[in-house]
Amino acid sequence: MLLVLGPPSLPIYGSYWxxxxxxxxxxxxxxxxxxxWYNTKLLGLHLGPLPTVVACDLDTVKEIFARPEFNGKLDCYISQARAMGVTLGLFFTDSDLWIEQRRFTLRHLRDYGFARRSVLQEENVRQEVMDLLALLNSSKGREDYDVFHDGCALLPQLFCPGIIxxxxxxxxxxxxPPEAHKKLRQVADASFHFVKDVEPTGGALVLTPWLRHFGKKGFGSDGLVKGTGYVTGFFR
Incomplete structure (x- = not known):
């Protein structure tokens, strides 16, 4: 039996403290x-109620990534909130559902020119570059404080509409169209907040999801909740 060293576990949040x-x-x-501190390559601890092992050296991480039994993903409140109450997509699914989602996604993306040369997609990229140059050269664009500040273009905000x-x-x-680019920058900003607030453990709303019944703000997840709500609202 392998003994995995790590910090002790306390009530409710385990070793998270x-x-x-x-x-x-x-x-x-x-x-x-x-x-x-524990002089170990495999750190054992409890994150909330979840027994967890953290690989802390390159060789162990590479071995874990190469073994299919470690490909599982946690079905949690945050992943469901991101997908409108269910677990969908590629990032938050695993097993047969992940395989099905991956095949479906790649098949349909290729139909629209993904991973292959496409005259239509090249024209779309050219048009986005032209819109970007027009914004940089226009005096009206300089008044858009989502993109410019003190005479400088803000990154990545400047590129977000074209990428989306x-x-x-x-x-x-x-x-x-260019008239909707401000809305696209807001969507990108909401996504940035989501990514910024999600840390490797998932945070308090993942470890103790019942906290959401006391209000979804606070608990270190304000940006996550706000970003999720804005992005899902946009797609609806």
Whole structure:
């Protein structure tokens, strides 16, 4: 039997308090600190009610990625909220459902020019570049404070509409006009908030999902909840 070393478990949140204590902002650094403290390559701990093992060296991580039994993903409140109450897509699914979603996605994306040369997609990219140059050269664009500030163009906000439009043309066969670019930047900003607030453990709303019944704001997940609501509202 393999003995996995790690911090002790406390009520409700398990070892999560020790993870936050080591490095509240960068959880991956916290895992590294704990692994060095316990002198182990496999860190064992409880994240909320979940028994967890964290691989802390390159060889172990590579081995885990190469073994299918470690491909499972946690079905949690956050993943369901992102997909309108169910578990869908490629990021939050596993097993047969993931295989089905992957095949469906690749098959239909190729129909719209993904991973192959397409005159239509090249024209869409050319049009996005032209719209970007027009924005940079127009005096009206300089008044758009979502894109410009103190005479400087803001990144990545400047590129977000073009990137979303190229993806949208593949997914839906259509693109948004320049008049709708501000809306696309807001969608991108909401997605940034979602990614920024999701840390490797999932945070309080994943470890103790019953907290959502006391209000979805707070608990270190304001950006996550706001970003999820905005993106799902846009697609609806």
């Amino acid at each position: 020790f993870v936050l204590l080591c490095n509240y902002k960068y959880i991956y650094k916290s895992f590294d600190t704990l692994a060095r 439009n190229c993806l949208w043309s593949v997914l839906a066969g259509d693109r948004f």
